[in-house]
Amino acid sequence: MKVLVIGGGGREHALVWSLKKSPAVTEVLCAPGNGGIAEIARCLPVDVNSLAAMVALVEAERPELTVIGPEVPLALGLVDELERRGLRVFGPTKAAARLESSKAFAKSFMQRQGIPTAAYAVCSTLDEVREQLRRFAAPVVVKADGLAAGKGVVIANTHLEAEQAAAEMFSGALLGTHEREVVIEEFLTGDELSFFALCDGKRAVEIASAQDHKRVGEGDAGPNTGGMGAYSTDGLATPAMREWLLKNVAQKVVDGMASEGTPFRGILFCGLMMSQHGPMVLEFNTRFGDPETEAILLRMETDIVDLVNASIDGTASQLAVKMKPGASACVIAASGGYPGKYVPGKVIEGLRPNGSREDLVVFHAGTAAKDGQIVTAGGRVLAVTAVAADLRAALDKCYAEMGKISFDGMHFRRDIGHRALR
Incomplete structure (x- = not known):
């Protein structure tokens, strides 16, 4: 094939x-x-x-x-x-795909289908933003309605900050595109969880769970990025919780989309906050996440073609996804200045040959070949990924490999997996 x-x-x-x-x-x-x-x-x-x-x-x-x-x-x-x-x-x-391409659509869909999510308001003008902000205690979350490559979410500590963030989204100053709508959302606390399911239009089947690290700095400091690292373990969610998420989130999405005449087939990424009130959906992605995919696929023993065929052919109910026991981790090496402006074209030294090990792979995120060398060509450059018997061992492999790699301005987080390790 x-x-x-x-x-x-x-x-x-x-x-x-x-x-x-x-x-x-x-x-x-x-x-x-x-x-x-x-x-x-x-x-x-x-x-x-x-x-x-x-x-x-x-x-x-x-x-x-x-x-x-x-x-x-x-x-x-x-x-x-x-x-x-x-x-x-x-x-x-x-x-x-509107579940991802429109935050406003996703929130209203969740409300219609009884899927747990934070309180919200959809605003199309700054006057509406000011009016709706009165309903929310600070901090408050401001989201661009459309696609924003992981950078369309602002956690505002005050209502004034929220108003400024919305203004920049409407004007295009924040993302480079003019948003017609923004979503104001209740700020939730807890641990985040990414739950992945394969869907065939009628049935959702669990693939795996992972945890992403969105902030650029250690200790979850600094602005949001497309993701600075991720890990996947057996213990991220209990079997009972995974069953609950499959039934009350993923399957409800599939049932709801089918009932509304837009059957959902493909990968459903459920971004969740495990809050004091229970699991709450922060967002949906309608494809594999990044960098969670790198961590998950290194653990997955099921043939990915079987996964794809089950989704297309409507046979997901016959599929049992098998993952390697233990853990996997992924650490991103980013360009200097990312998630802001960065200069591409930096020569990357110390890369291992592709395919030299099954338990450790350096996936390329933003690279190019130039004059016989590999150079940087994006904000997130490399995804150093490893699988092992436990998370600490997987991370040790990642960081040992990261120590061999270098390019001008390279930076990475040294605390991926810190919540689980605590």
């Missing part, structure tokens, strides 16, 4: 790596890919913001399966266009 992966980050490198292991796969392509992916798959240039360009590429290559990694192609409707042409594709339709 010839498989095409759309995307070019650490998540896509992990997807390509997993697909390459499947006996059902004969060739893996990736578009646009990156410097690391190019070492194990044929990379093709494409603009992932252009629906026409992506459709043309798939029609030209005619893969037996297309796997979509990032959120933008899903929000643009790439699944719809490929299905319309009779092509096999993994991911939700544009309408189903």
Whole structure:
């Protein structure tokens, strides 16, 4: 089977790596890919913001399966266009992807379907923001309605800060795009949990749980990023809690989307706060997360092609996802200045050859090949990922490997997994 992966980050490198292991796969392509992916798959240039360009590429290559990694192609409707042409594709339709592409839609959907989430208000003007803020105690959360690459959430310590954040979202000053709506949300405390389920339009099946580290600085300080590291263990949630989340969150999403005429197929990422009032949904992603995917796929023993086929063919109820016991961890090496401005093109030293170890993989998130060398080409550059019998051992492997790698301005968090280790 010839498989095409759309995307070019650490998540896509992990997807390509997993697909390459499947006996059902004969060739893996990736578009646009990156410097690391190019070492194990044929990379093709494409603009992932252009629906026409992506459709043309798939029609030209005619893969037996297309796997979509990032959120933008899903929000643009790439699944719809490929299905319309009779092509096999993994991911939700544009309408189903609104669970991620519109925070306002997701909140109202959860309210309609009785899925636990924080109190909220949707505002389309600054006057509405000022009026609605009276309902919320500080701190308060301000969210951009649309896609924001993990950077559209501001935790405001005062109402004035919240108003300023909303103003910057409306004007485009914060994200570079003008938001038509912002969501004001109750601030919740507790431990965050990422719960992943495979969905086939009728049934949700648990894959695994992970915990992401969004803040750039150690001790969860500084601004939000796309994720500075993640870990996945057997003990992140009890079996009873995992069963509850599957029944009361993931399956409710599948049932609700089906009842509203937009069946959900693909990966459902449930971002949760384990609050004093119980689990509360912070957000949905309609694809594998990043960097959680790197950690999860290194643990997953089930053939990823079986996962994809079950979603497309409606046979998820027959699937039992098997994970390696123990733990996995992923630590991100980022460019100097990230999540703000950074300068690409820095030569990366000390990279291990791809495929040299099964228990330790350096996935490339933002790299390029230039003059025979691998250079930085993004904010998040590398995802050093390891699996071991326990979390401490997995992290020790990650940090030992990170110590061999260097590039100008490189920074990373040294406290990934700190909550679990406490």
